Amino acid sequence: xxxxxxxxxxxxxxxxxxxxxxxxxxxxxxxxxxxxxxxxxxxxxxxxxxxxxxxxxxxxxxxxxxxxxxxxxxxxxxxxxxxxxxxxxxx
Amino acid sequence: xxxxxxxxxxxxxxxxxxxxxxxxxxxxxxxxxxxxxxxxxxxxxxxxxxxxxxxxxxxxxxxxxxxxxxxxxxxxxxxxxxxxxxxxxxxxxxxxxxxxxxxxxxxxxxxxxxxxxxxxxxxxxxxxxxxxxxxxxxxxxxxxxxxxxxxxxxxxxxxxxxxxxxxx
Numbered sequence: 250x251x252x253x254x255x256x257x258x259x260x261x262x263x264x265x266x267x268x269x270x271x272x273x274x275x276x277x278x279x280x281x282x283x284x285x286x287x288x289x290x291x292x293x294x295x296x297x298x299x300x301x302x303x304x305x306x307x308x309x310x311x312x313x314x315x316x317x318x319x320x321x322x323x324x325x326x327x328x329x330x331x332x333x334x335x336x337x338x339x340x
Numbered sequence: 341x342x343x344x345x346x347x348x349x350x351x352x353x354x355x356x357x358x359x360x361x362x363x364x365x366x367x368x369x370x371x372x373x374x375x376x377x378x379x380x381x382x383x384x385x386x387x388x389x390x391x392x393x394x395x396x397x398x399x400x401x402x403x404x405x406x407x408x409x410x411x412x413x414x415x416x417x418x419x420x421x422x423x424x425x426x427x428x429x430x431x432x433x434x435x436x437x438x439x440x441x442x443x444x445x446x447x448x449x450x451x452x453x454x455x456x457x458x459x460x461x462x463x464x465x466x467x468x469x470x471x472x473x474x475x476x477x478x479x480x481x482x483x484x485x486x487x488x489x490x491x492x493x494x495x496x497x498x499x500x501x502x503x504x505x506x507x508x
Contacts, residue, residue, distance in 0.1 A: 284434045288347075288402070301389075328429050329347055330398065333389040 273310025277318075285318045287325035293332050297323060301333035341406050343378070343433040346415060349398040349426045352385045358424060359399065365422075366403060369414050375407030393426050404433060 277285065285292070296304050296311075296319055303323055306316045326332040350362065359382070367377055383400035392398065405411075412430045419428040 286434075287431075325429065325431065327389070329349065329400075329427055330388040330390060330392045331386070335390075 275310060275312035275315050277315040278312055285315065285322040287322040290326060290331045293323050293326050297332060299336060300338055301336040341408060343404065344407055344412060344430055345402065345404050345433045346428065346430040347400060347402045348419065348428045349400055350424050351395065351426065352397040352399055354399050354424065359401065362424065363401065363403070365418065366415065369418055370405050370407055370411060373408050373411040373414060375405050375411050377403060377405045379404040395426065398426055
């Protein structure tokens with residue numbers, strides 16, 4: 250390790266010694282995407298887990314507004330059969 | 341008049357003539373209600389994410405049109421009657437709403453120009469360059485097939501406001 254170590258900006262110390270994770274930035278805000286297209290299957294698939302469930306904001310780091318838009322887009326895509334409602338997981 | 345998008349899913353093994361006639365029927369309904377088709381996109385055969393009416397793939401047709409408020413209802417009635425259509429969906433086009441917003445934003449930028457004339461040009465310049473970087477970022481992250489789609493839309497949203505500017 251180098252002698253110089255800069256502490257990450259948002260990394261605070263929790264009172265009980267646990268590391269507080271850096272807050273993720275909404276990637277839609279970052280890229281200034283105004284609306285999420287229900288036709289963009291590739292994009293939507295990234296926000297759905299292998300069971301077909303919509304991945305929560307806590308995991309993806311999306312902001313409330315974009316999560317709402319995303320949810321709507323996924324639900325529309327599901328109606329058209331582009332994105333699964335549920336999927337079997339074999340393991 | 342609002343801009344709508346309607347998508348229908350036909351059986352994958354459907355004949356070309358039937359696809360044509362489906363599009364023609366939809367066109368007729370839209371015209372009867374005083375609307376106009378803006379764009380017909382054929383996505384072709386796509387695999388379903390789940391089994392749909394005992395089928396695993398379907399032929400997708402996506403139509404954007406301008407229409408009155410009663411048009412979607414009429415379309416739904418037609419879709420329900422038509423046995424070739426496996427699935428359908430009509431939604432108000434969000435692209436239009438987003439464009440309207442960006443136009444508003446640009447107007448507010450133009451209004452602020454007279455207050456600070458020298459800075460105004462800089463503001464405009466940055467506003468012009470921003471969409472390009474946006475596209476690059478999207479292109480970097482999005483997989484190849486999604487690229488065209490997203491890029492196409494961003495180009496559309498860029499060109500439309502400029503048209504309105506020239507009108508003014």
